[in-house]
Amino acid sequence: MKHSLEIQPLSSWINTDGKPLIISGPCSAETEDQLVSTAHLLANTGKVHVLRAGIWKPRTRPGEFEGIGSIGLEWLKRAKEETGLLTATEVATAQHVKEAIDAGVDILWIGARSTANPFTVQEIADAIKASGKDIPVIVKNPVNPDLSLWIGALERVNGAGIKKIAAIHRGFSSYEKTAFRNEPMWDLAIQLKTIAPELPIINDPSHICGNRELIPYIAQKAMDMDMQGFIIESHIDPSVAWTDAKQQVTPAALAELLDNLSYRQPESADPAFSDKLAELRQKIDKLDDQILKLIGDRMKVAENIGEYKRDNNVTILQVNRWDEIIQKRVQLAKALNLGEDFSVKYLELLHNESIRKQNEIMNVKTTTEA
The missing domain is CATH 3.20.20.70 (Aldolase class I)
Structure with a gap:
């Protein structure tokens, strides 16, 4: 925007x-x-x-x-x-x-x-x-x-x-x-x-x-x-x-x-601080790249699932499976000290993208159907 x-x-x-x-x-x-x-x-x-x-x-x-x-x-x-x-x-x-x-x-x-x-x-x-x-x-x-x-x-x-x-x-x-x-x-x-x-x-x-x-x-x-x-x-x-x-x-x-408020500066003039912050941000960037790659790999599997469901005439949404994902992953997120609200929203975004990709596949006719 x-x-x-x-x-x-x-x-x-x-x-x-x-x-x-x-x-x-x-x-x-x-x-x-x-x-x-x-x-x-x-x-x-x-x-x-x-x-x-x-x-x-x-x-x-x-x-x-x-x-x-x-x-x-x-x-x-x-x-x-x-x-x-x-x-x-x-x-x-x-x-x-x-x-x-x-x-x-x-x-x-x-x-x-x-x-x-x-x-x-x-x-x-x-x-x-x-x-x-x-x-x-x-x-x-x-x-x-x-x-x-x-x-x-x-x-x-x-x-x-x-x-x-x-x-x-x-x-x-x-x-x-x-x-x-x-x-x-x-x-x-x-x-x-x-x-x-x-x-x-x-x-x-x-x-x-x-x-x-x-x-x-x-x-x-x-x-x-x-x-x-x-x-x-x-x-x-x-x-x-x-x-x-x-x-x-x-x-x-x-x-x-x-x-009683603590007033902090948006930046520090200390070069050592800037160097350390740059080092930590590089680690964040590397991890973000890895996370996006893993999400890409996950979506490829979701596409394979969509193809399998299409070929077997099965609906995209499986409510029981979604409930299972939420319960197991939120428990893991808590163990990793991640907030429940964040975890649920993150999983919902992943699920929605998986549904979108599967929906695209389910509505594309195969070569034998064309």
Whole structure:
């Protein structure tokens, strides 16, 4: 997959002194005192660069608190004046864009539900272009695991002339019940980083976790994945928050969390490190070549099986055999300290390719049949 993004580096639109970008603040602006007091506490930590707050909060179901509305923009403006923090809020319509920019909001973000709708993203992009403002825009991943939608949203914003863009990794909806509110699906974030290495990716552990206890674990993993910062929800008193109370932390807890993270460099200047890493990567390359050769040999056997099944008029899929493969190989994988999820997915890919090859053979007439 290719992209057509023109991106300015993060350092060109916000100064973090080489540290990860930290965006924090309450899920929702509830009252002027709540927002401004939280902003002061966050600013006093000396670790936060941008104050975030939801102004418009359409919920999954009507009847819940759906944001304080435009008056909250004035509270953001006051918080900025008193603390010096930049401000950010979510926009979902052209009217939101206009009001936020007119109120002096410094950064806009596009939420997961909006990212999933190209019409909404285009409306937002057009409104930003019409404003004539060179305002940074950060784009959350869509609700569902669709990399094309995520990149498409970034491209639409970029197409409006905005080069100060970043992505937010906030996890993906999944039918499987796990400890997380949204599954991290790190592989999709890695794919995005591979496709657009110059694109800053900011992690949102609040929405991935859904509860504050898991945030340190996800935050550390995000740092180890070389993400450029965090957007973390923080409230002066999370126990009384009007929205997403369980996933918000106090400003003091945020500071402690950030202090306890291990920050690692993407590369080392030590020549000895580079030499050793190159040696280990050569071993990986050699093993990858061997694995691919073995897979090729396996598929040749699968083709022979397909020919034998065709000649004996037997169906391709043998469910009992597939169950046997899964049970035996997953047990072996566990013994080799390989993750079960990885092992099952790997076996499914092999099986699907075997089925594809056998299907080709089964549907090609032999010389005697022609």
